[in-house]
Amino acid sequence: MEKVLFVCYFFAPQNDTGTFRSVNFVKRLPQRGFQPVVFTTDEPSILKNGGKIDHTIAKDIPVDIEIVRFEDINKSYSFWSKIKLYRLPWTFCFRKHMDIYAGWSRSIVEPAVEKIKIENIKFIYVSCAPVSAAYSAIKIKKKSGASLVVDFRDPYTDAYGSYFPGKFNFNKANSIEREIIEQSDTVVVNTEEVKKLFTRKYPHCKSKFEVITNGY
Amino acid sequence: MATNLINIGYGGWLQCYDPEDSADIGTSWFKKAFLDYRIDNVDHSIRSAYFLFKAVQIFKSEAPELASKVRINLWGKIDPGNIKLAEKLGITENVKISGLLSKTENLKQLDKMNMLFLPMEVGKNEDKSLFIPGKVYEYMLLRKPILAIGGDSDAKQLILDSGLGFHFEHDKLDALVKFLHKICIDQSNLEVNANEDLINSKSFDKLTDKLVEVFKNCKVN
Numbered sequence: 001m002e003k004v005l006f007v008c009y010f011f012a013p014q015n016d017t018g019t020f021r022s023v024n025f026v027k028r029l030p031q032r033g034f035q036p037v038v039f040t041t042d043e044p045s046i047l048k049n050g051g052k053i054d055h056t057i058a059k060d061i062p063v064d065i066e067i068v069r070f071e072d073i074n075k076s077y078s079f080w081s082k083i084k085l086y087r088l089p090w091t092f093c094f095r096k097h098m099d100i101y102a103g104w105s106r107s108i109v110e111p112a113v114e115k116i117k118i119e120n121i122k123f124i125y126v127s128c129a130p131v132s133a134a135y136s137a138i139k140i141k142k143k144s145g146a147s148l149v150v151d152f153r154d155p156y157t158d159a160y161g162s163y164f165p166g167k168f169n170f171n172k173a174n175s176i177e178r179e180i181i182e183q184s185d186t187v188v189v190n191t192e193e194v195k196k197l198f199t200r201k202y203p204h205c206k207s208k209f210e211v212i213t214n215g216y
Numbered sequence: 217m218a219t220n221l222i223n224i225g226y227g228g229w230l231q232c233y234d235p236e237d238s239a240d241i242g243t244s245w246f247k248k249a250f251l252d253y254r255i256d257n258v259d260h261s262i263r264s265a266y267f268l269f270k271a272v273q274i275f276k277s278e279a280p281e282l283a284s285k286v287r288i289n290l291w292g293k294i295d296p297g298n299i300k301l302a303e304k305l306g307i308t309e310n311v312k313i314s315g316l317l318s319k320t321e322n323l324k325q326l327d328k329m330n331m332l333f334l335p336m337e338v339g340k341n342e343d344k345s346l347f348i349p350g351k352v353y354e355y356m357l358l359r360k361p362i363l364a365i366g367g368d369s370d371a372k373q374l375i376l377d378s379g380l381g382f383h384f385e386h387d388k389l390d391a392l393v394k395f396l397h398k399i400c401i402d403q404s405n406l407e408v409n410a411n412e413d414l415i416n417s418k419s420f421d422k423l424t425d426k427l428v429e430v431f432k433n434c435k436v437n
Contacts, residue, residue: 004431015319017350024420025427032428056320123431147434155346163254170253185434188427193346193370212426214350215418216357 001035003119005112005146007137008127009101011040011067012058014051021153021214022127027060036125037115038067039108045072049100068111074103091165094172098132105132109139116144125149128180131156135176138183150180151188151212158197181205188212222399222406224268224363225289225329227322228351232297233264234304258345260337262386265290265298267365268333271392273305278393282400286310288333291317291325327358330406331382331399334375336366338386345369356380356415361408365392379411 006026010018026036043053049072061067077100080086089097096102115121124146128134134150141148156162156177157170164170181187181198187208189195199206268288276283290298291314302311317325326332332355337345348371355362355375362375364383375381384392399405416422 002431015316020319020350025424028420028424029428032424034428034431052316054318056318059320123434125427147431149430149434157255158346159255163252165253166251167253186430188430191346191348191370197346210426210430212423212430213418214348214353215420215423216353 001030001033002123003035003037003121004029004123004125005116005121005140006036006038006125006127007108007112007133007140008038008040009072009104009130009133010127011038012061013043013053013055014041014046015054015057016051018127018129018153019057021151023057023061024215025125026065027062030062030065034123036065037119037121038065039112039115040067040069041072041104042069045104048072068115070104070108070111072101072104073107074100077103087165091169094165094169095135095176098135098173098176099130101130102132105130105136108133109136109143112140113143116140116146121146123147123149125151127151127153129153129156131173131176131180134180134184138180141183147185148183149186149188150184152194153190153214155189155194155197178202181208184208186210190214220285221287222285222331222396222403223287223289223329224331224333225291225326226265226333226335227290227292227317227326229293230290230295230298230335231261231264232295232301233261233266234297234301235266258337258339258347262366263335263337265333265335266301267384267386267389267392268335268363269298269301269305269307269311271389271396272307272310274389275393275396276307276310279397279400282397284309285400286396287312289314289325289329290333291315292322323354323358326354326360329360330403331361331363332358334362334364334366334371336364336369336371338367339369345371347371348374353418356418359408359410359415361406377411378414379409 008022010016012023029036080089126134126137157174181202188210195209195211198209288311294313302308339345362381364375364381365386372383
């Protein structure tokens with residue numbers, strides 16, 4: 001059975017819209033010859049960040065799936081948000097603080113590289129958002145040599161809800177998006193229209209885009 | 217659920233929008249350049265219960281007895297402003313708001329409904345919304361009629377193609393009021409002709425097959 005490293009910050013038991021796609025893939029991949037190893041966050045971190053827990057989401061996940069949970073410590077975010085100045089690192093150090101999960105995303109790089117080497121994992125699948133996880137996955141890929149599949153559950157710089165600390169950092173976000181797309185082996189998007197949008201923006205990467213819609 | 221009622225259900229996160237209370241906050245060039253830069257191609261304030269509430273209010277003023285059959289059931293992370301909005305529009309007896317349910321309970325609750333509500337956003341200028349809410353697929357799984365309110369979007373096209381959708385523009389409430397009237401008189405007007413091929417293609421069994429293909433092609437590369 002081929003192993004796949006699944007990097008998905010949002011995963012069971014977190015009751016979040018970002019959770020279900022990854023959970024549904026993880027449930028079904030073993031029957032198709034791929035064994036996921038999930039890297040996600042832990043329950044105390046979910047609760048600390050205001051997330052909701054729903055254990056029914058995990059009920060059909062095969063028991064032999066390895067789920068490795070990492071605490072979302074993110075000391076830097078906690079410090080700056082405590083003194084209500086998170087905007088400072090977000091604005092002046094955007095690459096390091098692109099989203100509030102960036103600390104968690106950085107913390108999984110070394111363990112992921114080690115896991116890939118020990119278990120001879122060939123593929124990394126990253127569910128994105130958070131974009132910081134996909135950005136970290138580039139480093140994991142470079143250090144481990146595994147193939148990288150980035151799944152954009154929604155567009156990043158073109159998503160209506162996205163909001164950036166100024167135009168300057170919006171341009172940085174675009175360059176991060178470009179880097180993720182150029183460094184990935186395959187970029188999965190969830191609608192044909194998003195594929196068209198990405199193909200227009202990154203015509204040199206058009207063969208990388210695959211559509212896998214959402215589902216039930 | 218009582219059979220003579222038309223239960224319209226929605227489970228999940230729902231903001232409150234009231235055009236009378238919403239001010240258009242302009243963004244200065246300074247703010248855009250250095251502080252907040254937002255992707256502003258879609259009006260997502262429309263993605264709320266306001267237009268459905270408003271249609272029920274109009275329906276109630278035209279046919280109070282028939283309108284009493286309409287029940288809007290909202291549960292999940294529902295902005296409490298929706299309760300005030302229902303009071304303001306005089307439709308509190310038509311609206312029931314409750315808390316968050318587990319994923320399993322949510323599906324069970326949706327399945328009890330006659331119709332599932334899908335508020336959608338509206339594209340600005342020439343843009344249309346690319347966003348397809350995850351709940352569209354839950355609705356497809358249940359093969360229930362979908363009451364979609366909003367503008368032109370990929371989500372609208374998908375629900376119309378699924379054969380489950382009744383779509384209404386948010387700024388043409390007359391059509392929605394007529395529809396509510398029609399279904400309250402005869403619930404058979406809610407019958408849908410599901411496009412099974414399309415709906416089956418959205419099962420995660422099929423989608424996981426695609427992901428497996430992605431991995432296999434990566435392997436070849």
